[in-house]
Amino acid sequence: MITREQLRELARFQSNGADCAVSFYMQPQTPRDKSHREESILLKDLVRSALLSIENHGKNGYMRADLERVLDWVSSLGGGPARARAVFACGELNFWREFDLPPQLPASQLVINRRFHLKPLAMLLGAQSRLWLALVDRHKARFFDVRLDELKEQEALFHPLPHRGRSDGYAGYDAGHSQRSVEDEVLHHFKNVAEHLKNMFEKKVFDDLIIGCQDKSWFELEPHLHPYVKKRLLGRFSADLASITLEEIRRQAARIQEQALEERRHKLVRDVIGQAKSHSRGVTGLRRVLRSLELGEVQSLLVGNNYRALAVECENCGHLDAHIVRWCPVCGRGTRELRDVCDAIIPAAILRDIEMLYVKNEPEFDMAGNIAALLRFRADQGSAGHMAAAS
Numbered sequence: 001m002i003t004r005e006q007l008r009e010l011a012r013f014q015s016n017g018a019d020c021a022v023s024f025y026m027q028p029q030t031p032r033d034k035s036h037r038e039e040s041i042l043l044k045d046l047v048r049s050a051l052l053s054i055e056n057h058g059k060n061g062y063m064r065a066d067l068e069r070v071l072d073w074v075s076s077l078g079g080g081p082a083r084a085r086a087v088f089a090c091g092e093l094n095f096w097r098e099f100d101l102p103p104q105l106p107a108s109q110l111v112i113n114r115r116f117h118l119k120p121l122a123m124l125l126g127a128q129s130r131l132w133l134a135l136v137d138r139h140k141a142r143f144f145d146v147r148l149d150e151l152k153e154q155e156a157l158f159h160p161l162p163h164r165g166r167s168d169g170y171a172g173y174d175a176g177h178s179q180r181s182v183e184d185e186v187l188h189h190f191k192n193v194a195e196h197l198k199n200m201f202e203k204k205v206f207d208d209l210i211i212g213c214q215d216k217s218w219f220e221l222e223p224h225l226h227p228y229v230k231k232r233l234l235g236r237f238s239a240d241l242a243s244i245t246l247e248e249i250r251r252q253a254a255r256i257q258e259q260a261l262e263e264r265r266h267k268l269v270r271d272v273i274g275q276a277k278s279h280s281r282g283v284t285g286l287r288r289v290l291r292s293l294e295l296g297e298v299q300s301l302l303v304g305n306n307y308r309a310l311a312v313e314c315e316n317c318g319h320l321d322a323h324i325v326r327w328c329p330v331c332g333r334g335t336r337e338l339r340d341v342c343d344a345i346i347p348a349a350i351l352r353d354i355e356m357l358y359v360k361n362e363p364e365f366d367m368a369g370n371i372a373a374l375l376r377f378r379a380d381q382g383s384a385g386h387m388a389a390a391s
Helices: 004-012 037-056 062-076 119-125 170-202 215-224 227-231 246-277 286-295 342-351 363-367 379-390
Strands: 021-026 084-090 095-101 109-113 131-136 140-147 150-158 208-212 233-237 282-284 298-304 311-314 335-338 355-359 371-375
Touching: 004 095, 004 119, 004 342, 021 062, 037 062, 037 109, 062 084, 119 342, 119 355, 131 170, 131 246, 140 170, 140 246, 150 170, 150 246, 170 215, 170 227, 208 246, 227 233, 233 246, 246 282, 246 298, 246 355, 246 363, 246 371, 282 286, 286 298, 286 342, 286 371, 298 342, 298 363, 342 355
Parallel strands: 131 208, 208 233, 298 355
Antiparallel strands: 021 084, 021 109, 084 095, 131 140, 140 150, 282 371, 298 371, 311 335
């Protein structure tokens, strides 16, 4: 699975002037038979088409070697994979990285450019936070780090119930005393769980949280959760620690996370468009978004699911411009045309730790240009803009 640092490494990459960065994404398809031959043939055809294209354009050398290596890699996989995979290669700079991914890519594709094509990764990872999932009952708690569709179990808390004797004692006194002791131990356990979650949040181990427990346990645990932890709670589901499977945990986490993400998308779209209309901390349209990115104003970037746009990039200073001009308005040097401005925007957003969300089925967002940004501040509003951001 790809890490944040590996994603940043891909975002930093840029070839020395020529289009020689190969990005290959392989999305598994439902096979017609067990041999997966049809899927393998389609993937090989994708690579062979790219090989034919570079030959027709007189491009050989390292790029041909990279594509042949990708072709060999596809052939070596054998049966169709259950997971998606990606390869990023540039033989000229001795670069080769391959990753397993969740099978959630739009499609298999191969792209050759100066930079790696990171939009499919950004759609998977852009809005992913550090997510923890806690499974809790009256004497045990298990904690999982959730990364895409992978679960990694962390430490667990276990509080054994006190031993009860064989007799309830005179007039049932010992029975009542034992029951009170059990309830005290359970209360202490839930307080320990809440304290552990608070400590892990303060140590920045997680940003968001999902809790699985039975309804009775939730009513006992919830009052002890710190307000900071409650604020980061994405949702809760009913779970029995004794019987729940990892697949069920994964399914419940994906459901709650997707629902929370969809709600956040809707909220951000409304906020950005409203802020843009009031000339506050929001901008819409490619020209304004590019300007805000260059000024370091952007906090969250919203992009339409199928958004593409032409732009130019200065070969000297890297300035991006929505106007197709031959000379850079910043430094006066020559520009080159970008077939899709997202190939430059996405790496910049990754390197600056800007939250990215892809938006679909939002008519108001479509009318606003299909690209927008929520700002930390507005440089043209001086101190007033900074005060608004701080609030």
